Amino acid sequence: MNSVEAKTRIEELSQTLWQHNYNYYILSQPSISDFEFDHLLKELEKLEAQFPEFALPNSPTQQVGGDITKNFSQVKHKYPMLSLGNTYSQEEIQEVDDRIRKSIGDEFEYVCELKFDGLAISITYENGKLLRAVTRGDGVQGDDVTANVKTIRSIPQQLIGNFPPLFDIRGEIFMHRKTFERLNNELKKELLEQGVDEDKIPERLYKNPRNFASGSLKMQDSKEVAKRSLDAFLYFVYTDENLCNTHAESLKLAESWGFKVSDHFRICKNITEVMVFIKQYDIERSKLSYEIDGVVIKVNEYRHQKELGFTAKVPRWAISYKYKAETAISKLLKVSYQVGRTGAITPVANLVPVQLAGTTVKRASLYNADEIERLDLYEHDTVFVEKGGEIIPKITGVDSSKRDLFAQKIAYITHCPECKTELIRKEGEAIHYCPNDSHCPPQLIGRMEHFISRRAMNIEGLGSETVAGLFHKGLIKSYADLFELSYEQLNGVEFELEEDAEGKKKKRSIKEKGAENIIKGIEASKAIPFERVLFALGIRMIGETVAKKLAQHFGTIEKIIAATAQEIAEVHEIGEKIAENLTRFFADEENVNLVMRLKEYGLCMEVVYDPNETRSSVLEGQTFLVSGTFSMSRDELKKLIERNGGKNVGSISKSLNYLIAGDKMGPEKLKKASDLNIKMISEEDFMNMISA
Numbered sequence: 001m002n003s004v005e006a007k008t009r010i011e012e013l014s015q016t017l018w019q020h021n022y023n024y025y026i027l028s029q030p031s032i033s034d035f036e037f038d039h040l041l042k043e044l045e046k047l048e049a050q051f052p053e054f055a056l057p058n059s060p061t062q063q064v065g066g067d068i069t070k071n072f073s074q075v076k077h078k079y080p081m082l083s084l085g086n087t088y089s090q091e092e093i094q095e096v097d098d099r100i101r102k103s104i105g106d107e108f109e110y111v112c113e114l115k116f117d118g119l120a121i122s123i124t125y126e127n128g129k130l131l132r133a134v135t136r137g138d139g140v141q142g143d144d145v146t147a148n149v150k151t152i153r154s155i156p157q158q159l160i161g162n163f164p165p166l167f168d169i170r171g172e173i174f175m176h177r178k179t180f181e182r183l184n185n186e187l188k189k190e191l192l193e194q195g196v197d198e199d200k201i202p203e204r205l206y207k208n209p210r211n212f213a214s215g216s217l218k219m220q221d222s223k224e225v226a227k228r229s230l231d232a233f234l235y236f237v238y239t240d241e242n243l244c245n246t247h248a249e250s251l252k253l254a255e256s257w258g259f260k261v262s263d264h265f266r267i268c269k270n271i272t273e274v275m276v277f278i279k280q281y282d283i284e285r286s287k288l289s290y291e292i293d294g295v296v297i298k299v300n301e302y303r304h305q306k307e308l309g310f311t312a313k314v315p316r317w318a319i320s321y322k323y324k325a326e327t328a329i330s331k332l333l334k335v336s337y338q339v340g341r342t343g344a345i346t347p348v349a350n351l352v353p354v355q356l357a358g359t360t361v362k363r364a365s366l367y368n369a370d371e372i373e374r375l376d377l378y379e380h381d382t383v384f385v386e387k388g389g390e391i392i393p394k395i396t397g398v399d400s401s402k403r404d405l406f407a408q409k410i411a412y413i414t415h416c417p418e419c420k421t422e423l424i425r426k427e428g429e430a431i432h433y434c435p436n437d438s439h440c441p442p443q444l445i446g447r448m449e450h451f452i453s454r455r456a457m458n459i460e461g462l463g464s465e466t467v468a469g470l471f472h473k474g475l476i477k478s479y480a481d482l483f484e485l486s487y488e489q490l491n492g493v494e495f496e497l498e499e500d501a502e503g504k505k506k507k508r509s510i511k512e513k514g515a516e517n518i519i520k521g522i523e524a525s526k527a528i529p530f531e532r533v534l535f536a537l538g539i540r541m542i543g544e545t546v547a548k549k550l551a552q553h554f555g556t557i558e559k560i561i562a563a564t565a566q567e568i569a570e571v572h573e574i575g576e577k578i579a580e581n582l583t584r585f586f587a588d589e590e591n592v593n594l595v596m597r598l599k600e601y602g603l604c605m606e607v608v609y610d611p612n613e614t615r616s617s618v619l620e621g622q623t624f625l626v627s628g629t630f631s632m633s634r635d636e637l638k639k640l641i642e643r644n645g646g647k648n649v650g651s652i653s654k655s656l657n658y659l660i661a662g663d664k665m666g667p668e669k670l671k672k673a674s675d676l677n678i679k680m681i682s683e684e685d686f687m688n689m690i691s692a
Contacts, residue, residue: 006051013044017060018158058129058150058157072143072218079168079238081122081136082313084296084320090275093297096319097271100299100308103316108304110268111247112277115294115320116233118174119214121149123234126166128159135217148217149173151226155234156258163257164239171234171259173217175209176289179229183212189455192543209291220668231290234259246300264288267300278321285323286359294322327386327396328361330354332377335366335410337417341446342540343434345423347372347412349383349395356387364393368430369412376400378407418442438590444478445471447538451479455544456536457525461517469495469508479536480594482522483601490515526602530557533603537595540581549574550582552642557595557605561586572623572647618690619646623655627669628662630683637686644690652678660686 001009020037041060048055055061087093100108120136133149135142149155152173184205191201206212216228237243237250244250248267255261264281268274278295285292299305299317308317330351338346347366354361364385366372375398377383382402383395415422416434418441423432434440448467452459459482470476473495475485494509510518528536534557535547542550553571554560560568560582568579585591599605624641626634626648637660638648649656652672659673659680673680681689 001047003051003054006047007054010044010047010051010054010056013040013047014056014059014158017041017044018156021060021153021156060157072145074137074141075132075134075144076141077122077134077137077139077168078124079122081120081139081142081170082310082315083139084318085314086294086320086322088322088324090278090321093274093278093319093321094271096297097274100317104299104304104307109246109300110271110274111265111298111300112268112274113235113265113296113298114262114281114288114292115296115322116172116174116262117210117291117293118172118232119210119217120170121145121173121217121232122168122170123149123155124166124168125159125163128163130155130157143218145217147222148219148225151222152230152232154231154260159257161256161258164241164243166239168238169234169254169259170236170238171232173213173230173232174290175213175216175228175230177209177291178289180206180209180212183228221666232260233262235261242302245302247298247302247305248300282323286326292323294320296320325386326356327384328354328356329399330361330383330385332379332381332383334379335372335377337413339416339418339434339440339442341443341450341538343437343440343443345413345416345432345434351383351385354385356385356393361385361387361393364395366395369425369432370430372410372412377410378403379410380404380407416440438588441471448476448479448482450538451536452482453536456532457528459518459525460521461514461519462521465497465508466510466518469493469497472496478594480597480601483598483603485519485522487515487519490518526604528604530604530607533598533605534560537585539585541578542582546574546578551607555607557599561592561595573649615643615645616690617645619644622646622657623649624658624660624686625649625652625656626660626662628660628665630660630662632683637683640686640690652676658686 017037017040020032020040044059045061048059048061087096122134122136122142123130124132124134130146130150132144133146133155134144137143150157155171187205188201191204212228213230216225216230219225234254235251236247237254244253248265251261251265266273266277268277274297281292281295297319299308305315305317308315310316330353333350333352336348336350338348340346347368349364349366351362351364364383366375366377375383375395377395377398378400382399384397384399385393386396387393412432413423416436419434419436419439421434421436421440424435425432434443437443445468448471449464451457452462452467462482467476470485470493473493475489475493476482490510491512492509492515494507497506497508529551531548531551532544534551535542535544549571550560550568554563563583565576565579565583568574568582569576586595595605619641622645624646626637626641630637641648652659652669654676656673656676656678659669659678660683661670661673661680662683
């Protein structure tokens, strides 16, 4: 393809992809499959790489990210981003209406819009192309986050229709609830794989969609921002010329240019209709796919807005009514205690069922003993339960005026609710633990559930309920017992499941086919490589990555068992805490016996190399960081490093020996490597090293 053909094809592809983005994200009417869209996008990426001089400034390829922003520059707003006055009181709304009527009379309308719980943004368009995106900042100037905003597919980079040559549009960037839940679940899995203690995970999860969206927009790597699936509604156009007479008309106009405008707005003739809108969405907000925290009320006609003007801080023609945090009142039935896989004890408040944020809430977290003390919680207290934006309901307070005169203060348990072992609480930690990790039923079941999980032994046919059922029937007491199960033992066995939402217990039985699948799944798991077997053992802080490093360093389970804490800590990127947990685990004779039983049953307890795979020690003792794009995948490069005795690391530090630099490597890494005098080599240099 010559340069003329390339230029034409790049323009055609860009226009086509812009249109498909508009159909999908604005109209919700996709006209091609995701596969077809990705095929066109890859073609455009390839052409832009080959003919970079023809890449358009607002190319659709920018929506997958890639730019690195080390420092966000400050940009002054052409039109200041003023905050609105807030109120939680309908009486104050009435007072505002009275003041407006005294100023401009009774012949006006309101526009009511949802107040999205996200991050305000101002975007400038020039000749229909996205020029700049700036956060609110202090209202006068904000951060230039253009590269990150370009990754949001609902924000058009090329407009359609009859738009002005230069204008600003304001909007709100947010994250949908389902996206938030998905990313939190992915983070939870990642933390578990890294070996983070289960009791520490809740405090590491993202707290609510708004904070997550806000933090995402300030990330330095726009490629990471693109993975967060942010969304946006645009709602206010600023121009130097009058395009229309009312705010409602401007919303429709913006929509015709290709902007995503919420259809949850209403023109209200009087304050009574405003109140109806407020009450309607106080009820319906839990059904929306995103969070809102109130309603914005604006005078509709621009001539009236101009006449009303501004105070020193806020417009006189608009106000925000904020909903109170979603709270319900319930009664405490009892406090129960859950025992996690690591022995962490979590207190849970069991409540009289109550409706909250569109769901029935029966339980709320009490976190730890300190929280129970802070609430000053007594038996059968009347409590306030809140969900607003957080993942799980929590008790925010107690109505002590309704407390029974003879009620007893809730005393945190001193012994495990399952095995009656005395609990321990380490200095400086908020969590109580059951130390009986060898015989406490929930800990044993939890470790077996981890053992059979997909990323560990991946035993098909077995699930959490079945493992718990087999444990309670006395058929298994440890994960080693799984390998002694027979078809005859499993076929027809019946057991009770955990209580359902109504507190009822259901029974389940394993049929012939189910028994066959379990036995096949157990047998197939014997082919799982050593590093995953090590991860499956459920040792605290031994996640997938750590297990792989240990397996590669020591080679066999016997060497790991025999290693001292110092020897383990000296393994690259392991450290003292991991070494302490590992040596403590194997200091217990029962654990060693379990592992030896697994080896006898045929599980892989040493690193097995492919006999056809070329290996060498030419890179022994050398560390490498792979960054950028290459003729092969980065995973293939990393495997070559390991096969030749080298070690892969995840970040640049003084101890790094080589940075293998490919195309499109981030400038931040490049600068840091230069500052630390790290030797940078090309893919060709590396291949010469291992073939020498």
